[in-house]
Amino acid sequence: MFGEILEGLRKALELIISIDPTVVQITLRSIYISGTATLLSVLWSLPLGITIGLRKFPGKNFVKSTFNALIGVPTVALGLVVYLILSKQGLLGSLHLLYSPIAIMLGQALLVSPILVSFIASAVEAVDPQIIDLAKTLGASELEASVAVLNESKDGVLLAVISGFNRAIAELGIALMLGGNIVGWTRVLTTTIALETGRGNLSIAIALSVILLLIVSAVSTLTNLIRRRR
Amino acid sequence: MKRFGAWGMTFLVAAAVAVVSVAGTSYYMQSYSRNRLIVSTTTSLFDTGLLDEIETHFEKAYPINLNFISMGTGLALRFAERGDADMILVHAPSKEFPFLEEGYGLCRKIIAYNFFTIVGPETDPAEIEGLSPEEALTKIMDAGRSGEAKWISRGDDSGTHTKEKEFWTSTGFDVTVLQKENWYIEAGAGMGKTLQIAEEHSAYTLADMGTYLKYYHENLITLKVLVSQGQPLLNVYSAIAVNKTLHPSTNLDGAINFTRFLVSEEGQQIIKNYGQDMYGQNLFHPAVELLKEETDQTLVQWIQEYAFLNGYECPPEYQDEHQELYN
Numbered sequence: 128m129f130g131e132i133l134e135g136l137r138k139a140l141e142l143i144i145s146i147d148p149t150v151v152q153i154t155l156r157s158i159y160i161s162g163t164a165t166l167l168s169v170l171w172s173l174p175l176g177i178t179i180g181l182r183k184f185p186g187k188n189f190v191k192s193t194f195n196a197l198i199g200v201p202t203v204a205l206g207l208v209v210y211l212i213l214s215k216q217g218l219l220g221s222l223h224l225l226y227s228p229i230a231i232m233l234g235q236a237l238l239v240s241p242i243l244v245s246f247i248a249s250a251v252e253a254v255d256p257q258i259i260d261l262a263k264t265l266g267a268s269e270l271e272a273s274v275a276v277l278n279e280s281k282d283g284v285l286l287a288v289i290s291g292f293n294r295a296i297a298e299l300g301i302a303l304m305l306g307g308n309i310v311g312w313t314r315v316l317t318t319t320i321a322l323e324t325g326r327g328n329l330s331i332a333i334a335l336s337v338i339l340l341l342i343v344s345a346v347s348t349l350t351n352l353i354r355r356r357r
Numbered sequence: 358m359k360r361f362g363a364w365g366m367t368f369l370v371a372a373a374v375a376v377v378s379v380a381g382t383s384y385y386m387q388s389y390s391r392n393r394l395i396v397s398t399t400t401s402l403f404d405t406g407l408l409d410e411i412e413t414h415f416e417k418a419y420p421i422n423l424n425f426i427s428m429g430t431g432l433a434l435r436f437a438e439r440g441d442a443d444m445i446l447v448h449a450p451s452k453e454f455p456f457l458e459e460g461y462g463l464c465r466k467i468i469a470y471n472f473f474t475i476v477g478p479e480t481d482p483a484e485i486e487g488l489s490p491e492e493a494l495t496k497i498m499d500a501g502r503s504g505e506a507k508w509i510s511r512g513d514d515s516g517t518h519t520k521e522k523e524f525w526t527s528t529g530f531d532v533t534v535l536q537k538e539n540w541y542i543e544a545g546a547g548m549g550k551t552l553q554i555a556e557e558h559s560a561y562t563l564a565d566m567g568t569y570l571k572y573y574h575e576n577l578i579t580l581k582v583l584v585s586q587g588q589p590l591l592n593v594y595s596a597i598a599v600n601k602t603l604h605p606s607t608n609l610d611g612a613i614n615f616t617r618f619l620v621s622e623e624g625q626q627i628i629k630n631y632g633q634d635m636y637g638q639n640l641f642h643p644a645v646e647l648l649k650e651e652t653d654q655t656l657v658q659w660i661q662e663y664a665f666l667n668g669y670e671c672p673p674e675y676q677d678e679h680q681e682l683y684n
Contacts, residue, residue, distance in 0.1 A: 159378070166375035173368065215440035215604055223606070225441055226395060226424060228382050274364050307426040310409075312389065322427075325549050326404050327568075327575045 135333025142334050154338060157315040160228050160302075161295035164235035165243075168291060172240050173284070176247025177273050181259070191248060197241035202300030209234045210304050226307040231315070234301035239291035246290060250283020251276055282354055289350050293343045393422045394611035397442040399516050400547055402594065403427035405567035405640055407631045408446075414627060415618050421611050429515030429547075437461060437597075440604030444612035448516040448594045450664040451523065457666065457675045462597040463609070464679050465671040467648065467664060468619045469594045469628050469641040473520060475584040476552070476569060477561035482506045485561075490587040491528045497561050498530065501540030507560035510536075511551050512543030516592075521563045524589050552578050565592065567632070567640040574636060593664040594641070598677075613679060620645045620682065 142150045179190060212218045213225045213233075224230045254276045262275040277284065299317040306313030308322060316339045323332040402408050403425055412423045428436070430447040437445045438461050445462075447453060456462045475485065475493055483500035485493035500506035511518035522532050535541045542558065544551045548568040555562040556578040566585075572578045584590070596619055598612035618624045625643035632640040644660070648670070651657045666672055669683075676683060 163375055163378040163382075166371050167379070169368075169371050170375060215606070220440075223390065226426065227386055227390075229379060229386065232379065232382075277364055307395075307424065309424045309426070310412075312424070322404075325400070325547055326406070327549055327572050327577050329575075329577070 131329050132333060134330045136337060138330040139334035139337035143338065150335070150338070152311070153314055153316055153319055153335075154342070156228075157296055157317075157339075158342065160231050160315060161235055161292055164232045164295050165239055165288060165292040167232060167236040168240045168243055169288060172243035172287075172291075173247060176244045176287070177251055177277065179244065180248035180251025181273060181276060191245070194241045194245045194248070198245060200238070200241070202238060202298045203304065204300075205238055206234060206301040206304035209237065209301070213305065225305065226309060226313060228306065228313055230305035231302050231313060234305045235295040235298065238298060238301060239295050242294055243287045243291045246287030247280075247284055250280040250287065253283065254279040285350055285354070289346055292346060297339060297343060389422065392420055392608075392611065393424055394444065394608050394615060395424045395426060395442045396444045396446060396612075396615070397426045397428060397433040397436050398446040399430045399433060399448055399594070400427050401448070401517070401565040401567055402446055404547075404549065405571065405632070407567075407628070407641065410631060411619070411624065411627055414623065415615065418618065418623075419614055421614060423615070429513050430519065431514035431516075434461075437599050440599065440607060442599060443608040444596065444598050444615060446594065446596050448592055449519040450593060450595075450666075452516075452519060453595060453597060454666045456597065457671070460603060461600055463600050463675055463677045464613060464616060464682060465595050465597045465666075465675065466616050466620055466682055467593055467595045467644045467660070467670045468624075470644050470647075470660060471566055471592050471641050472585055472587075473517070473563050473590045473592050474566055474569060474582045475561060475590075476555070476564050476580040477506075477583050478559040479579060479581050480559070481581070481583060482559075483561065486581075486583045488584060490524070490584055490589040493584045494525065494528045494530075498535070502538070504540070507540045507542060507558050509551055509555040509558065509560045509562040510541060510543045511548070511563075512545040513547070515547075517548060517563060517565060520592065524563065527589060552580065556580055570632070570636045570638075570640065588659045588663070591659050591663050593644070593660060595664070595670070613682075616682065 179187065209230070210225070213230055214220055224233070258275060258279055259272050262272045267275065297317065299321055302313070302315050302318050303321065306315065306318065308314050308318040316335055320332045320335045323335070398408060404427065408425050412425070415421070415423060426442065430449045430452065433442070433445050433447055434452055434456055436442050438456070453462070453465065457465060475490065477483070477485065483496045483506045485496050488496065497506055497508055501508055510521060525532050525535065536543065542554070542560065544554050546554070548565060549572060551562055552564055552569065552572050569582070596616045598609055598616065599607045601607055601609040625645050628641050628643045629639060632638060647653060648657060648660065664670070671683065
């Protein structure tokens with residue numbers, strides 16, 4: 128077993144050093160698709176997270192625990208639901224989005240939304256409520272008060288976005304089901320790992336896993352650096 | 358409220374990047390999708406790498422973009438029924454017939470065949486080596502019931518799984534009964550994974566030759582081929598186009614072109630040679646010339662009995678004005 132892992136590590140090093148064009152392409156595609164998915168999700172998750180965190184409304188706890196629970200949704204289950212929507216006979220079938228990068232982006236954006244909403248809501252809740260009051264007494268509007276709170280919870284928001292991205296780039300079910308693992312089009316790191324494993328090319332699969340891990344840890348380290356600098 | 362600007366800008370930039378990225382991709386997608394042929398295919402053709410080889414040659418000759426989606430035959434048929442594929446490459450005749458009869462498929466063409474093999478541990482506790490497929494299966498069951506052997510079933514509704522169930526049934530056993538016995542293990546996995554599970558359990562299983570050879574040569578398994586000939590092990594691959602009347606946006610012309618290529622001399626030659634340089638033997642046998650010239654009477658009869666519908670590889674009513682494919 129260790130022999131295979133060592134062989135995989137050696138192969139990983141080889142692929143990285145030689146800048147294998149296929150591997151570079153697949154890696155960039157992974158970052159591009161999952162990055163876009165995360166940004167898409169920010170569009171609705173940020174306002175939603177702030178609202179849930181700031182406002183008091185009946186059923187707030189229920190809403191929060193629902194989003195918390197959805198963090199654990201199996202990717203294949205979500206993939207299947209989105210497949211049924213994008214399928215020719217589905218609601219959005221006429222858009223012909225199935226087996227395209229956009230299908231993966233949509234699926235992953237939905238996947239990471241509960242993470243973003245939950246984390247952002249918690250970060251916003253953790254801000255001292257006096258800040259809002261203070262802002263309001265200084266004549267700030269509701270929106271301006273939200274921004275003041277957001278300023279206090281920057282780290283939390285950043286953490287939410289990074290966690291979302293890491294979840295998106297490391298998932299397999301949605302990319303496989305909605306993208307179809309098509310060469311040069313929807314083949315990303317995780318689907319290649321699954322394919323090469325199925326083909327018995329274990330060392331390539333391990334090599335790609337190492338690259339995936341490197342991306343995830345690089346992103347996390349980068350965030351830590353940014354946070355410390357301030 | 359100076360900070361308002363900074364946050365607003367960050368949000369706007371994020372929004373802009375997301376929108377530009379999606380818009381750019383969809384713009385690029387339009388040109389990409391223009392001549393796209395989505396083929397949902399059985400894993401054994403894809404995982405062996407045969408289709409990669411075929412794609413390279415096909416795309417040189419035709420301005421068509423081949424997109425293979427690899428999945429088990431059961432799922433491939435379901436996706437095609439919903440119109441999510443233009444064409445299927447499968448190997449489960451008993452499931453292909455209803456697909457044609459219910460109006461989902463057209464222009465079925467048998468493209469290749471090979472034989473499944475029964476593989477098992479080198480010690481061969483059930484002593485099946487060299488037996489006929491039926492005898493082997495009976496012995497495995499006897500050994501299983503006395504606790505000396507195990508059988509790993511794919512259990513994933515793929516073509517191989519369908520074959521395996523038919524094989525047990527034709528040998529005279531009821532799979533629903535066997536499923537409850539503890540020597541009969543359902544993997545619910547692809548071929549490669551199933552072989553590895555069989556390896557771990559020192560168990561017997563039914564495998565397609567391509568995946569077996571690949572795993573054997575990579576030293577991932579030590580299982581041996583014990584039974585590899587006989588009518589019940591025959592495995593027939595066919596191509597079926599998806600009916601355009603049900604799903605108007607499917608690429609029927611592309612599917613017909615790809616079928617033509619697969620049955621052409623060039624396509625059949627690729628199938629015939631694939632695997633020679635890696636394993637010293639071919640993984641698939643071309644079927645077109647065999648069925649046309651009837652060079653091997655027994656084999657042709659086996660294929661006709663197993664994979665023909667009402668005496669045709671594709672009955673005339675499903676040929677959709679493409680009779681030339683069948684002459």
